[in-house]
Amino acid sequence: MKGMRDFGKLLLWLVLGGVAGFLLVFVFEALASLWYIIVPYTDVLIEQIFWLQVGLVIIFYLPALFLGVRAKKWMNRINTDLDLEDDTFDKRVEQMIYRSLLFNRLFYVFNFTLFGLSIDGRNQSINGSILIFVIFCVASSLNEVKAVRMVQKKDPMKKGDPISFKYDKELLESLDEAEKLIIYKTGYHTFKFMEFALIVIFGVIFFTKTIFNTGNAPILVIGLIWLVQSIVYFAYAKKFDGSK
């Protein structure tokens, strides 16, 4: 009886998915007509991608740097000028470091994305694009290392050299039980979210293939990411479960 109910539920989800997919075709067809209006401008986008990279530095890298410097200043004030009875300033510094790391990570992702797009014959400043990518890749990595060192200075229990390959292991070992739980929960929620996101992205690129003729490469890439994520998840599940 329960099996029948499960089958019925799955069937209902399949039908609903089919209906949603059918309706999405109309949305994508509307988008397709828009896309063909936009396409001629993509040439301009690639030609001027160097300036987009400069904009990225201003929007993401500089705030990350600014927040890092500000956090360091506040930390020095906590250690010297301020006679603190509560944790307001500690919390403020932690928040600044968190935001600095967030901006830095976003910069990192977009920096790689724009670099990938910039390697194109239409890009008029290809050398500038490569230079800005390399310089700010190093700069944002240094920013991240500085932020980690700041966290370690604030909380000397946190171990690990951020430029060593053993950093993740050493850091994890030095965390207390609540911090470990937070990391495990964050990792699990990220995994679950990515499972959902990959299905949605897969659906989107499936439609873009049929309507915009984007080819098979995006499908293969998403399939590969999905496969790697699933294999890694099951391998670690087996390892930590301890069963042979």
Next chain:
Amino acid sequence: MPLKNTLKVHRAKLGLNQAEMGKRIGVSRQTISLIERGDYSPSVTLALKIAKACDVSVEEIFYYEEDNDEGDA
């Protein structure tokens, strides 16, 4: 979360902020904050360490309180 605590009161009695309390027990400031807010139930070991740092018994800081929903069930 049914595990309640009076850690904030005991910490105030000692005149320590969260960072100092964390240092004394060997955990981060954030962990003390999570415990005080009731967002994290510490292990037995950590609860004992906290009680020792506050110089009271574990029961004086941590107590179990049924949620209303659980009690009704």
